[in-house]
Amino acid sequence: MKFLRQHTTRPGREWMALALAAALAVAGAGSAWAVTVTAGNGSGLAGQTVDIAINTTSTSGLNIRSLQFDLSYNAAYVTATDVLEAGDLVGTAGWGNATFNVTNGKISVSHAGATALSGAGALLHVRFTLIPINGGVSALTLSNFVFNEGTPADTTVNGLLTVNATPIITVAPDGAELVRGQTLQFSVLGGVVNPVTWSTTNAAVASISGTGLLTANAPGSVRVHALDNGAHSDDSDGDIVVRGMGVTAGSGTVFVDNTIDIPITVTSLTGLGIRAGQVTLSYNPAVVTPTGVVGGGLLNGWGTVAYGSASPGIFTVDFVGNSDLSGSGVLCNVRFLAGPTNNFTGLNVTALFNENLPAKPTNGSIAVNLLPTLTVSPETWTMFTGDTKTFTVSGTPVPPLKWSVTDSTVARIDSTTGVLTALKGGTIQVRARDNVGAFDLNTSVDVYDFAVSLGQVNAIPGSTVNLPVLADRKVGTKNIRAVQYELQWSSVFVTSVASSAFGLIPAAWPGNLITNRPTTTSWRLAAAGSNTLANTDSVLHRVSFTVSPSAPDGTDIPVTLYAFIANEGAPRVLKAANGVIHVRTTVDVPDGGIPDRLSLAEPWPNPGERMRFVFGVPVSGPGGAQVRLDVVGVDGRRVRTLVDGVFTAGRHESAWDGRDDRGRAVPAGVYFARLEGAGGSQVRKLVRVP
Numbered sequence: 001m002k003f004l005r006q007h008t009t010r011p012g013r014e015w016m017a018l019a020l021a022a023a024l025a026v027a028g029a030g031s032a033w034a035v036t037v038t039a040g041n042g043s044g045l046a047g048q049t050v051d052i053a054i055n056t057t058s059t060s061g062l063n064i065r066s067l068q069f070d071l072s073y074n075a076a077y078v079t080a081t082d083v084l085e086a087g088d089l090v091g092t093a094g095w096g097n098a099t100f101n102v103t104n105g106k107i108s109v110s111h112a113g114a115t116a117l118s119g120a121g122a123l124l125h126v127r128f129t130l131i132p133i134n135g136g137v138s139a140l141t142l143s144n145f146v147f148n149e150g151t152p153a154d155t156t157v158n159g160l161l162t163v164n165a166t167p168i169i170t171v172a173p174d175g176a177e178l179v180r181g182q183t184l185q186f187s188v189l190g191g192v193v194n195p196v197t198w199s200t201t202n203a204a205v206a207s208i209s210g211t212g213l214l215t216a217n218a219p220g221s222v223r224v225h226a227l228d229n230g231a232h233s234d235d236s237d238g239d240i241v242v243r244g245m246g247v248t249a250g251s252g253t254v255f256v257d258n259t260i261d262i263p264i265t266v267t268s269l270t271g272l273g274i275r276a277g278q279v280t281l282s283y284n285p286a287v288v289t290p291t292g293v294v295g296g297g298l299l300n301g302w303g304t305v306a307y308g309s310a311s312p313g314i315f316t317v318d319f320v321g322n323s324d325l326s327g328s329g330v331l332c333n334v335r336f337l338a339g340p341t342n343n344f345t346g347l348n349v350t351a352l353f354n355e356n357l358p359a360k361p362t363n364g365s366i367a368v369n370l371l372p373t374l375t376v377s378p379e380t381w382t383m384f385t386g387d388t389k390t391f392t393v394s395g396t397p398v399p400p401l402k403w404s405v406t407d408s409t410v411a412r413i414d415s416t417t418g419v420l421t422a423l424k425g426g427t428i429q430v431r432a433r434d435n436v437g438a439f440d441l442n443t444s445v446d447v448y449d450f451a452v453s454l455g456q457v458n459a460i461p462g463s464t465v466n467l468p469v470l471a472d473r474k475v476g477t478k479n480i481r482a483v484q485y486e487l488q489w490s491s492v493f494v495t496s497v498a499s500s501a502f503g504l505i506p507a508a509w510p511g512n513l514i515t516n517r518p519t520t521t522s523w524r525l526a527a528a529g530s531n532t533l534a535n536t537d538s539v540l541h542r543v544s545f546t547v548s549p550s551a552p553d554g555t556d557i558p559v560t561l562y563a564f565i566a567n568e569g570a571p572r573v574l575k576a577a578n579g580v581i582h583v584r585t586t587v588d589v590p591d592g593g594i595p596d597r598l599s600l601a602e603p604w605p606n607p608g609e610r611m612r613f614v615f616g617v618p619v620s621g622p623g624g625a626q627v628r629l630d631v632v633g634v635d636g637r638r639v640r641t642l643v644d645g646v647f648t649a650g651r652h653e654s655a656w657d658g659r660d661d662r663g664r665a666v667p668a669g670v671y672f673a674r675l676e677g678a679g680g681s682q683v684r685k686l687v688r689v690p
Contacts, residue, residue, distance in 0.1 A: 039159030066112035074138035135165035167191025175238025193230030249364030284345035397434035425572020449571030454579025462549030466542035476535020482528035493551035503541035577605030600682035607687035627677035
């Protein structure tokens with residue numbers, strides 16, 4: 001090798017000739033002048049070699065037959081490896097090979113020949129190898145330069161050797177996991193010199209196109225190689241793993257205490273010879289609990305399927321068959337039961353087929369949400385037997401809704417429409433339940449068989465009037481065999497109270513009326529018998545009140561229906577309205593006798609849903625008087641005709657159930673009762689409430 005040859009000691013005869021030539025040169029030299037020697041500049045990439053010229057100004061006529069010098073450099077960036085002479089001044093002079101010695105950061109060169117140098121240019125070249133790939137700069141410093149052992153004199157100029165950053169290309173991505181048939185685009189980054197040539201370590205497992213598009217072909221692993229037009233190359237740092245199939249755990253949302261079926265899906269299994277496998281799901285056991293494998297899928301009817309929890313939070317599905325499993329889509333469905341609180345769990349899935357083919361996994365999740373909020377409306381309601389009411393739900397129910405009641409003997413409800421029908425007296429609650437178990441109960445529905453109210457009468461001071469106890473309907477079908485009720489008032493102007501002989505109660509049990517007055521402001525009645533109350537009227541009783549002669553005109557004496565019980569509670573009775581005794585010096589509708597003009601008393605209850613009317617007819621012709629009683633709207637439009645016929649002179653009663661002439665319930669609001677006939681008319685304001 002040249003390096004070794006350059007370090008080999010030259011033959012003694014040659015060195016003697018060189019020394020003689022140098023001595024002759026010194027002896028024969030004329031007057032000396034300075035020569036400028038320059039270390040050249042250069043650059044390159046790491047790993048390359050760069051030849052740096054040692055240049056000189058003209059050497060002609062200077063009789064130069066020897067030289068020596070040191071050239072220092074930064075050994076972290078470059079290393080001197082050789083001295084080259086061919087084509088340079090020393091090579092042209094036939095000096096042969098220079099002697100040099102390399103130490104850390106310096107090369108020392110000696111050279112001589114029998115022929116004197118001539119001309120200007122490169123004396124010789126020093127070869128360097130460049131080191132760092134990230135680049136750097138090394139100074140090239142000339143020192144101890146000597147021609148002919150000192151003559152001619154010289155001046156040196158230093159040089160620079162630059163190591164340029166080596167262009168690097170990087171393959172991306174470094175690694176991946178694919179399922180056969182999938183593709184993945186690769187690219188190269190860095191100082192790329194296009195075009196790029198792509199390849200893989202095993203094209204049967206994964207092949208790659210000229211544009212870097214990789215296609216997964218079969219189970220296995222490869223690495224990707226890229227080579228650009230500048231001979232730069234890179235390999236993916238990690239493996240590109242190809243799986244025979246992929247397995248995915250589905251995701252879903254479920255309400256607390258409900259079940260959810262999570263599909264386990266696979267990519268195509270066709271052609272892989274799959275006859276067995278195991279899918280494993282890991283989950284948070286505090287959130288959900290797997291209960292089994294349900295529903296169709298590729299495993300349905302294919303072979304034997306077993307499942308179970310190896311430990312809390314781990315659920316496995318094992319399967320084996322006698323034929324190849326093929327196709328793609330849902331492998332099976334795993335049913336989970338959600339816990340009682342809102343929460344979230346991931347579903348981490350792994351799968352192994354034929355004990356040697358792992359699948360690429362894609363995880364799922366289950367979110368457990370609180371049940372929707374439901375509110376049944378109305379919250380409370382009062383109704384009578386035979387009435388209907390449609391209940392509704394607000395909130396965010398999951399349909400369909402199912403309606404029910406707490407006691408179906410009191411009222412029945414259509415399970416789909418929410419229409420409630422009252423059957424008998426009692427208290428129930430209405431329940432609505434949606435498709436995921438959210439439900440609500442309203443507070444109460446009170447069902448009454450009928451309502452009882454007290455009338456309103458006018459009384460002259462010192463007179464006795466009969467205060468009616470009225471049912472809102474005929475009660476003959478209610479099988480009533482016993483009644484007890486109590487009236488209370490606070491006025492000192494009531495001097496006595498007694499039972500009258502008028503009404504259904506004294507008619508049914510004439511000898512069995514027990515009355516007492518426990519206080520000066522209360523009065524009780526209890527009556528019973530084997531007969532039931534008749535179905536002929538809705539006036540249950542009339543109680544006679546005597547008003548003190550000292551009662552001032554204009555005084556109103558409220559009378560409260562404190563209690564009313566029929567048959568010890570069944571049928572159930574609603575206390576609808578209390579009564580009033582109006583103390584007046586003139587009476588519009590006398591309790592007894594014949595009024596002197598057509599009169600209409602204040603309806604009761606007012607406001608109310610149903611109302612009763614008392615009107616008086618004066619003496620008229622022998623056949624009676626034609627009388628008409630209408631309910632009209634605020635616009636004067638007739639709503640309902642209650643009375644239209646010939647009436648004898650005296651007191652008469654009628655009632656309005658809140659419906660129009662077609663039987664339709666009218667809206668709540670203000671109406672008027674208009675009585676006409678016998679040469680006069682009377683109007684009373686009504687307020688209907690729902």
